Amino acid sequence: MTDDSTAPRRPEGLAGAGTLLRLLRDGAPRTRSELSTLTGLARSTVAGRVDALLSAGLVAPSGETASTGGRPPATFAFNPHARIALGADLGATHARLAVTDMAGTVLAQTNADLDIALGPEAVLDWVVDRGHKLLDEADRTAADLLGVGIGLPGPVEHSTGRAVNPPIMPGWDGFDVPEYVRRRFPVPVLVDNDVNIMAVGEHFTAWSDSEHLLFIKAATGIGCGVIAGGRVYRGAQGAAGDMGHIKVSGADEAHCRCGNTGCLEAVASGAAIAANLTEQGIPARGSLDVVELARSGSVPALQGIRQAGRDIGEVLAGAVNFFNPSIIVVGGSLALAGDHLLAGVREVIYQRSLPLATRHLRIAAARTGESGGAIGAGVMVVEHALDPARLDLLLR
Amino acid sequence: MTDDSTAPRRPEGLAGAGTLLRLLRDGAPRTRSELSTLTGLARSTVAGRVDALLSAGLVAPSGETASTGGRPPATFAFNPHARIALGADLGATHARLAVTDMAGTVLAQTNADLDIALGPEAVLDWVVDRGHKLLDEADRTAADLLGVGIGLPGPVEHSTGRAVNPPIMPGWDGFDVPEYVRRRFPVPVLVDNDVNIMAVGEHFTAWSDSEHLLFIKAATGIGCGVIAGGRVYRGAQGAAGDMGHIKVSGADEAHCRCGNTGCLEAVASGAAIAANLTEQGIPARGSLDVVELARSGSVPALQGIRQAGRDIGEVLAGAVNFFNPSIIVVGGSLALAGDHLLAGVREVIYQRSLPLATRHLRIAAARTGESGGAIGAGVMVVEHALDPARLDLLLR
Numbered sequence: 001m002t003d004d005s006t007a008p009r010r011p012e013g014l015a016g017a018g019t020l021l022r023l024l025r026d027g028a029p030r031t032r033s034e035l036s037t038l039t040g041l042a043r044s045t046v047a048g049r050v051d052a053l054l055s056a057g058l059v060a061p062s063g064e065t066a067s068t069g070g071r072p073p074a075t076f077a078f079n080p081h082a083r084i085a086l087g088a089d090l091g092a093t094h095a096r097l098a099v100t101d102m103a104g105t106v107l108a109q110t111n112a113d114l115d116i117a118l119g120p121e122a123v124l125d126w127v128v129d130r131g132h133k134l135l136d137e138a139d140r141t142a143a144d145l146l147g148v149g150i151g152l153p154g155p156v157e158h159s160t161g162r163a164v165n166p167p168i169m170p171g172w173d174g175f176d177v178p179e180y181v182r183r184r185f186p187v188p189v190l191v192d193n194d195v196n197i198m199a200v201g202e203h204f205t206a207w208s209d210s211e212h213l214l215f216i217k218a219a220t221g222i223g224c225g226v227i228a229g230g231r232v233y234r235g236a237q238g239a240a241g242d243m244g245h246i247k248v249s250g251a252d253e254a255h256c257r258c259g260n261t262g263c264l265e266a267v268a269s270g271a272a273i274a275a276n277l278t279e280q281g282i283p284a285r286g287s288l289d290v291v292e293l294a295r296s297g298s299v300p301a302l303q304g305i306r307q308a309g310r311d312i313g314e315v316l317a318g319a320v321n322f323f324n325p326s327i328i329v330v331g332g333s334l335a336l337a338g339d340h341l342l343a344g345v346r347e348v349i350y351q352r353s354l355p356l357a358t359r360h361l362r363i364a365a366a367r368t369g370e371s372g373g374a375i376g377a378g379v380m381v382v383e384h385a386l387d388p389a390r391l392d393l394l395l396r
Numbered sequence: 397m398t399d400d401s402t403a404p405r406r407p408e409g410l411a412g413a414g415t416l417l418r419l420l421r422d423g424a425p426r427t428r429s430e431l432s433t434l435t436g437l438a439r440s441t442v443a444g445r446v447d448a449l450l451s452a453g454l455v456a457p458s459g460e461t462a463s464t465g466g467r468p469p470a471t472f473a474f475n476p477h478a479r480i481a482l483g484a485d486l487g488a489t490h491a492r493l494a495v496t497d498m499a500g501t502v503l504a505q506t507n508a509d510l511d512i513a514l515g516p517e518a519v520l521d522w523v524v525d526r527g528h529k530l531l532d533e534a535d536r537t538a539a540d541l542l543g544v545g546i547g548l549p550g551p552v553e554h555s556t557g558r559a560v561n562p563p564i565m566p567g568w569d570g571f572d573v574p575e576y577v578r579r580r581f582p583v584p585v586l587v588d589n590d591v592n593i594m595a596v597g598e599h600f601t602a603w604s605d606s607e608h609l610l611f612i613k614a615a616t617g618i619g620c621g622v623i624a625g626g627r628v629y630r631g632a633q634g635a636a637g638d639m640g641h642i643k644v645s646g647a648d649e650a651h652c653r654c655g656n657t658g659c660l661e662a663v664a665s666g667a668a669i670a671a672n673l674t675e676q677g678i679p680a681r682g683s684l685d686v687v688e689l690a691r692s693g694s695v696p697a698l699q700g701i702r703q704a705g706r707d708i709g710e711v712l713a714g715a716v717n718f719f720n721p722s723i724i725v726v727g728g729s730l731a732l733a734g735d736h737l738l739a740g741v742r743e744v745i746y747q748r749s750l751p752l753a754t755r756h757l758r759i760a761a762a763r764t765g766e767s768g769g770a771i772g773a774g775v776m777v778v779e780h781a782l783d784p785a786r787l788d789l790l791l792r
């Protein structure tokens with residue numbers, strides 16, 4: 001029973017490094033002794049794990065304590081600048097790309113009109129080409145990259161990184177996105193739908209004190225990203241949060257593109273409001289037109305957005321009873337026309353949901369703005385790399 | 397840096413024991429060498445952890461390999477008989493109690509008509525008195541007890557074990573259930589609502605291959621237990637799964653006891669069906685009367701149950717889009733009248749939910765029967781005790 005030296009040691013050898021890093025990610029500097037007390041790990045173990053984290057650059061000596069001669073530095077803190085992530089938020093007609101550090105801070109970003117229907121090669125070539133330029137701008141190299149995160153405007157099988165029957169993405173169905181991107185960035189490539197990465201970006205940036213969050217994107221379509229226990233909840237087929245086709249009361253005559261009637265998207269999406277306004281003699285082609293009209297004071301546009309908020313609120317009221325979140329964040333282009341959408345959402349949720357579930361429920365507007373998705377894609381990469389089960393890959 | 401001998405060692409010393417136990421709980425016997433290969437732990441580590449698990453009785457030498465002289469036994473398997481749990485399922489007027497082993501097998505059980513409105517002292521005294529007798533019947537002692545699990549027919553704050561504004565439980569509001577029970581059973585006491593423990597019992601007993609499960613209890617009221625990632629999902633205030641007051645379309649005139657109109661419970665609960673039958677001249681007082689009528693062939697009762705299934709299905713269709721479960725289990729007394737309830741649920745879910753979310757969705761009747769809640773309460777205790785973060789308490 002003394003075969004330690006020959007047995008495979010890595011998981012055992014690094015046990016505890018993830019615990020230390022999770023603790024240090026709050027940014028506060030700590031001594032070895034404090035780390036030992038806080039984690040219960042033996043001091044010799046803490047010393048070894050701190051050495052591994054130091055040599056990987058993930059923690060750095062903290063400048064606050066004076067040197068004690070030839071001894072190793074006494075306090076350490078998380079070093080978010082050690083590594084970086086590349087995050088891409090690919091919409092139907094627009095793309096945004098950001099290089100972030102491990103704290104989600106944007107080091108460089110860019111955006112462009114880019115039609116997802118150009119197909120995966122053209123779009124992903126843009127991501128890789130512009131990604132290399134952004135690395136230069138941020139004065140970093142591909143060797144610093146923890147990975148690439150990509151959000152797509154359609155259903156994604158997260159485990160394989162492939163789009164699954166995406167309605168607006170010709171050529172993407174089943175395409176192996178990670179394999180293609182890895183030809184030029186040989187790092188982990190994670191793919192998710194756009195609403196999930198926006199939810200991650202919002203949660204990480206503005207609401208990380210909340211374990212259970214729903215992020216609503218109300219734009220041309222309507223989707224929801226679910227954060228449960230601090231992590232994206234995807235469900236059995238990765239379809240969790242697909243709220244656009246839940247039935248709304250009193251909307252039986254509204255026909256939806258999915259083939260059903262009465263779906264939320266058929267009455268409350270930007271496309272539905274625009275169609276309704278057009279019927280009333282106020283031409284509008286999509287959610288951005290609706291927002292423009294609302295901003296210029298069009299009462300029918302304001303009413304349309306307010307009623308969309310109520311309809312979204314009705315569906316969310318059911319989700320609140322079911323899921324009991326601590327916060328609902330409302331984003332997407334329809335949320336850009338003042339608080340009308342939010343007001344409608346609040347009105348119905350507080351009317352329809354149970355007192356116990358709404359007692360401490362916050363309902364707020366999104367805070368990350370247009371970069372939220374790209375930041376979230378980067379955060380997804382960082383969380384993946386720093387997962388205790390995977391951390392040894394960084395500490396070799 | 398050689399202060400190992402004086403530093404607190406427990407968490408470090410037992411790192412890996414939880415991993416080994418999680419692996420061994422499938423019941424298959426394994427050698428130390430296999431355990432080392434499967435976990436990546438050093439063989440000396442495996443040896444030490446196996447010794448700790450052996451002396452706690454949680455694993456036992458497997459009889460399948462021959463003795464090799466004076467050497468320690470070569471293969472080991474999980475020993476579900478080492479410790480036991482006491483589970484109580486306390487309903488409005490009926491209580492069930494079971495002693496289970498660590499595999500959820502019932503060793504002894506009992507039940508009684510017991511009015512929850514007698515108040516916490518009287519009801520919990522019954523649990524403790526009958527619990528002691530059941531331990532005798534199972535030929536075990538309180539020293540074998542991992543803990544006591546209790547399900548209550550109302551909202552519970554799981555972290556403190558207190559009922560929160562329970563509508564049908566006079567005297568229970570805020571009562572410290574764990575503190576009271578621990579006076580006579582000095583072990584961990586876990587409290588949850590009755591639907592959550594039924595969900596745990598169903599999941600553990602019949603559907604443990606499914607990560608994401610919804611369990612519906614359709615009886616006098618309607619509730620749902622949510623299993624996400626293999627664990628009970630409770631949400632921010634422990635109110636997750638409270639589906640009885642979600643709005644159903646076309647039921648605006650139905651007044652609910654919660655003060656709203658159109659709630660699911662106002663049209664589809666056993667109480668609502670019974671009231672509707674009574675109005676039609678068919679006297680019925682509650683869900684058991686409705687089931688009795690349906691079993692005797694009453695067409696209005698059958699229609700009422702079928703329509704209740706459709707209404708429950710409408711609410712679940714939204715939950716399916718949101719939560720993307722792999723299985724929905726339908727239980728509660730209304731499910732006891734053949735497949736009428738299940739048929740209504742299936743009809744609407746497959747009509748209303750998205751193809752991606754229903755492609756592999758199973759919708760099935762509950763399998764654990766009347767003991768499901770008590771078994772689930774016991775399983776909750778076992779899972780709590782064997783949690784890797786807590787396992788050291790058993791290995792001292």
